[in-house]
Amino acid sequence: QVQLQESGPRLVKPSQTLSLTCNVSGGSISSGTSYWSWLRQPAGKGLEWIGRIYTSGSTNYNPSLKSRVTMSVDTSTNQFSLKVTSVTAADTAVYYCARGAGGHSDWFAPWGQGNLVTVSS
Amino acid sequence: QSALTQPRSVSGSLGQSVTISCTGTTRDIGGYNYVSWYQQHPGRAPKLMIYDVDKRPSGVPDRFSGSKSGNTASLTISGLQADDEADYHCCSYAGSYNYVFGTGTKVTVL
Numbered sequence: 001q002v003q004l005q006e007s008g009p010r011l012v013k014p015s016q017t018l019s020l021t022c023n024v025s026g027g028s029i030s031s032g033t034s035y036w037s038w039l040r041q042p043a044g045k046g047l048e049w050i051g052r053i054y055t056s057g058s059t060n061y062n063p064s065l066k067s068r069v070t071m072s073v074d075t076s077t078n079q080f081s082l083k084v085t086s087v088t089a090a091d092t093a094v095y096y097c098a099r100g101a102g103g104h105s106d107w108f109a110p111w112g113q114g115n116l117v118t119v120s121s
Numbered sequence: 122q123s124a125l126t127q128p129r130s131v132s133g134s135l136g137q138s139v140t141i142s143c144t145g146t147t148r149d150i151g152g153y154n155y156v157s158w159y160q161q162h163p164g165r166a167p168k169l170m171i172y173d174v175d176k177r178p179s180g181v182p183d184r185f186s187g188s189k190s191g192n193t194a195s196l197t198i199s200g201l202q203a204d205d206e207a208d209y210h211c212c213s214y215a216g217s218y219n220y221v222f223g224t225g226t227k228v229t230v231l
Contacts, residue, residue: 030137045210045225046124046222046223046224046225047167047210047225048222049212049219049220049221049222050219060218060219061220062216062219063122063124066222076153091183095228096166096167101172105155105172105173106157106172106173106214107157107169107172107173107178108157108159108167108169108212109168109178110166110167110168110169111166111167111168111183112166113165113166114166120142
């Protein structure tokens, strides 16, 4: 079964760029109609959808983050990535990657275990 | 896009039922049948419990059920078990290739 694992720095300085990678194992990132999403959760708060990418490279981003977010996919390594520019303390959160349904259904599953990113000098 | 509204907490005794509401608008819950629910134990990643309003993924007990009326979706947990104690998050497609989550509900099993 498909499993996802986030990786990247746990501490990022304000105004810098946050970069995370999600490794997909147990199946090809290119199979089926799935897309690949990033989501985040500040401590003690709810979840927020950041955006998604298809293996074609097509992307959709949360309008509230669109100006600072870029996603990319590398089918040769079965990975997809997230960059968030000009980070502030408000970007401190656990960042999750997840597979999205695609097709005529909608869900996020499975999720990676999460990567806590703290924005601090 | 504002977060969907969920009660902060609900509680029930072992074996009883609880229902969690998730209220949105015509631009999200009311406009699409793409509501999903996620269970999250402390320190763990969310797990899909219900999708497309009322469908259960393979492996999720039939004690979990979903429904929708107008702009409000609901998750009902029947026959509460100790392991059901967790946070629950609703999510809805919100149009224009965007998704919105709920504020989250903590379920306590008494």
